[in-house]
Amino acid sequence: MLDKIMKTDLFAWIDRRTDAGAIIKSQLTEYPAPKNLNYMWNFGSLALLVLVLQILTGIFLVMYYKPSAEATFGGFTVAFDSVERIMRDVNFGWLIRYMHAVGASMFFVVVYMHIGRGMYYGSFKAPRELLWIIGVVILLIMQGAAFFGYLLPWGQMSFWGATVITNLFGAIPVLGEYIGQILVGGFAVGDPTLNRFFSLHYLFPLLLAAIVGGHIHALHVVHSNNPEGIDLHKPEETIPFHPYYTLKDAFGVAFFLLFYCYIVFFNPQMGGYFIEVDNYVPANNLQTPAHIAPVWYLTPWYTILRSFESKLLGVAAMGGSLAILFVLPFLCKSAVRSARYRPVYKIMVIMFFIDVIVLGYCGHSAPTATLKVVGQIATAYYFLFFFALPLLPKFEKTKPVPEGI
Amino acid sequence: MTDQANQSRRNFLYVAAGGLGAVAAGATVVPFIGSMLPAADTLAASKTEFDVSTVEAGQLVTIQWQGKPVFVVHRTPELLKQVDGHDDKLKDANSEAIAEVQQEWMDTPEKRKYRAIKPEYLIVVASCTHLGCIPLFKPSEGRKEWGDSVPDDWAGGWHCPCHGSYYDISARVLNGSPAPHNLHVMPYQYKSDTTVVIG
Ligand code: HEM
Ligand code: FES
Numbered sequence: 001m002l003d004k005i006m007k008t009d010l011f012a013w014i015d016r017r018t019d020a021g022a023i024i025k026s027q028l029t030e031y032p033a034p035k036n037l038n039y040m041w042n043f044g045s046l047a048l049l050v051l052v053l054q055i056l057t058g059i060f061l062v063m064y065y066k067p068s069a070e071a072t073f074g075g076f077t078v079a080f081d082s083v084e085r086i087m088r089d090v091n092f093g094w095l096i097r098y099m100h101a102v103g104a105s106m107f108f109v110v111v112y113m114h115i116g117r118g119m120y121y122g123s124f125k126a127p128r129e130l131l132w133i134i135g136v137v138i139l140l141i142m143q144g145a146a147f148f149g150y151l152l153p154w155g156q157m158s159f160w161g162a163t164v165i166t167n168l169f170g171a172i173p174v175l176g177e178y179i180g181q182i183l184v185g186g187f188a189v190g191d192p193t194l195n196r197f198f199s200l201h202y203l204f205p206l207l208l209a210a211i212v213g214g215h216i217h218a219l220h221v222v223h224s225n226n227p228e229g230i231d232l233h234k235p236e237e238t239i240p241f242h243p244y245y246t247l248k249d250a251f252g253v254a255f256f257l258l259f260y261c262y263i264v265f266f267n268p269q270m271g272g273y274f275i276e277v278d279n280y281v282p283a284n285n286l287q288t289p290a291h292i293a294p295v296w297y298l299t300p301w302y303t304i305l306r307s308f309e310s311k312l313l314g315v316a317a318m319g320g321s322l323a324i325l326f327v328l329p330f331l332c333k334s335a336v337r338s339a340r341y342r343p344v345y346k347i348m349v350i351m352f353f354i355d356v357i358v359l360g361y362c363g364h365s366a367p368t369a370t371l372k373v374v375g376q377i378a379t380a381y382y383f384l385f386f387f388a389l390p391l392l393p394k395f396e397k398t399k400p401v402p403e404g405i
Numbered sequence: 406m407t408d409q410a411n412q413s414r415r416n417f418l419y420v421a422a423g424g425l426g427a428v429a430a431g432a433t434v435v436p437f438i439g440s441m442l443p444a445a446d447t448l449a450a451s452k453t454e455f456d457v458s459t460v461e462a463g464q465l466v467t468i469q470w471q472g473k474p475v476f477v478v479h480r481t482p483e484l485l486k487q488v489d490g491h492d493d494k495l496k497d498a499n500s501e502a503i504a505e506v507q508q509e510w511m512d513t514p515e516k517r518k519y520r521a522i523k524p525e526y527l528i529v530v531a532s533c534t535h536l537g538c539i540p541l542f543k544p545s546e547g548r549k550e551w552g553d554s555v556p557d558d559w560a561g562g563w564h565c566p567c568h569g570s571y572y573d574i575s576a577r578v579l580n581g582s583p584a585p586h587n588l589h590v591m592p593y594q595y596k597s598d599t600t601v602v603i604g
Binding site: 160163164165166167168178181182185186187188190192196285286287288289290291292306308309310311314366367 | 438441442443444447467469471472473474531532535536537538539540541566567568569581582583584585
């Protein structure tokens with residue numbers, strides 16, 4: 001198929017002016033990929049798919065959405081009503097909105113799997129440090145974009161979530177108050193906040209698109225890691241990306257869409273995990289809901305925040321828990337990449353994955369004394385994991401890695 | 406010799422041009438960041454008038470001032486008694502830690518304790534000083550009505566649903582709460598016996 005297209009006159013005409021043929025060769029048909037990649041390597045292309053879906057559905061939503069906190073006759077607000085109008089009156093509005101809301105959660109499912117893959121198989125280690133760092137930047141921008149987007153329906157959770165997070169910046173000494181005011185554009189979350197969050201919610205995914213370009217470029221310079229975590233030297237250890245991995249990725253896409261469509265069509269709220277029930281109540285700045293929690297993908301960090309009695313410490317720990325991901329490649333000193341050949345690291349990293357799930361559970365639940373202690377222990381392990389890494393090579397006996405694949 | 410002089414002149418010009426460029430770029434950032442600060446009409450401190458006699462004894466009413474929620478509580482003599490006897494459990498019993506928790510009229514120990522011009526009407530900003538949620542009013546003593554959402558020796562006051570901060574009936578924060586300060590007191594004055602002007 002592709003080679004037929006590449007033989008046409010039209011393609012030749014374009015090729016003379018863009019060098020498209022050479023790009024396709026070096027990036028696809030002759031791009032060498034390890035022959036032993038498992039299904040954990042599908043999540044990168046899935047993340048790309050979801051990013052495209054989010055941008056596409058977002059652009060269509062903006063055709064009807066109105067960012068204004070002004071009150072309407074119904075006693076609600078322009079923004080809340082415009083979302084309800086999309087749900088009830090706009091043709092296929094319900095579908096486009098559910099695709100976007102479910103897509104946000106699925107984006108995090110996919111990217112968390114992608115990051116977990118990188119941690120388990122040591123993909124962050126040399127020479128892929130910068131690739132990893134660009135990935136962490138992507139994660140932070142995603143979290144920002146999701147946070148800005150969540151304010152837009154102007155429901156109770158939108159409003160109080162934004163209040164809590166923007167107040168976090170107040171803990172920063174000296175500048176905190178100004179940063180808070182710059183974020184909300186007033187003294188409390190209100191109409192100016194909604195407008196600027198809308199502006200930023202449009203900007204961030206476009207930034208993402210650009211940075212993902214850089215991420216993939218960096219990948220294509222250093223090439224993919226593989227489940228064995230070893231460097232490949234012989235040509236017979238690799239296969240061309242196209243058609244082998246384009247097809248495998250397409251299979252992954254079909255499988256993913258099965259889940260995605262089930263949720264979009266049959267269970268868009270996902271039991272209050274993907275769209276919180278309280279967000280169907282219009283924002284009321286005089287009443288905090290009985291229990292407020294961020295959407296599931298931010299709850300692990302929320303637990304870290306809550307685990308400290310001092311506000312400044314809590315905020316610092318939360319920031320630190322994300323920032324520490326940047327230096328992971330430099331903390332982890334072992335010469336062996338893959339957890340398959342690192343018995344101690346394997347246990348530690350699996351416990352780390354469980355730990356993040358526990359943190360997420362604690363952050364999603366109403367605060368009780370027991371959960372607070374559980375959250376504090378989980379927070380301690382989160383940091384312990386990173387701080388133990390530099391010492392690990394001193395006592396971990398790694399297994400011999402294979403010569404080739 | 407001249408070559409060297411030329412080189413150092415060039416270096417000077419590079420640094421001067423680069424430096425000026427950096428200053429200009431920095432100056433350009435000012436209006437953009439400035440535009441994100443609260444606009445003039447948002448700043449124009451609006452005042453809110455409120456008739457405290459509309460609040461029944463023992464009742465709490467939440468009103469709005471500058472987009473912020475404000476509590477007005479009508480404290481009965483019983484509620485006022487609950488202010489005493491737990492100073493050791495408070496982070497800042499005399500409201501001295503920061504400017505926002507005190508007002509000039511708090512000039513006697515009594516006023517610092519009740520944190521109100523008229524002790525029976527407590528008027529405070531309703532945003533938890535932790536992260537800005539509105540605390541829930543749980544005025545009665547003991548935990549009968551409030552279950553285990555409050556400690557055993559609950560003296561009555563507020564409980565923040567977000568991260569579990571506690572305030573007493575004068576809105577002073579209890580030890581062990583994530584909130585660092587007492588609820589803020591904003592400037593207000595009585596225009597008549599019952600009309601209060603906030604702001
Ligand atoms: C919008 C989000 C993202 C997109 C679209 C994306 C896309 C991709 C793609 C297409 C690949 C190649 C296929 C694969 O190995 O799965 C890849 C590889 C990689 N990504 Fe991402 N990525 C995203 C986010 C992240 C994040 C958040 C991180 C880490 C914090 C990360 C770290 C990596 C690493 C280390 C590799 C190389 C993996 C290997 O070869 O073993 N990525 N990415
Ligand atoms: S906002 Fe009140 S305890 Fe956090």
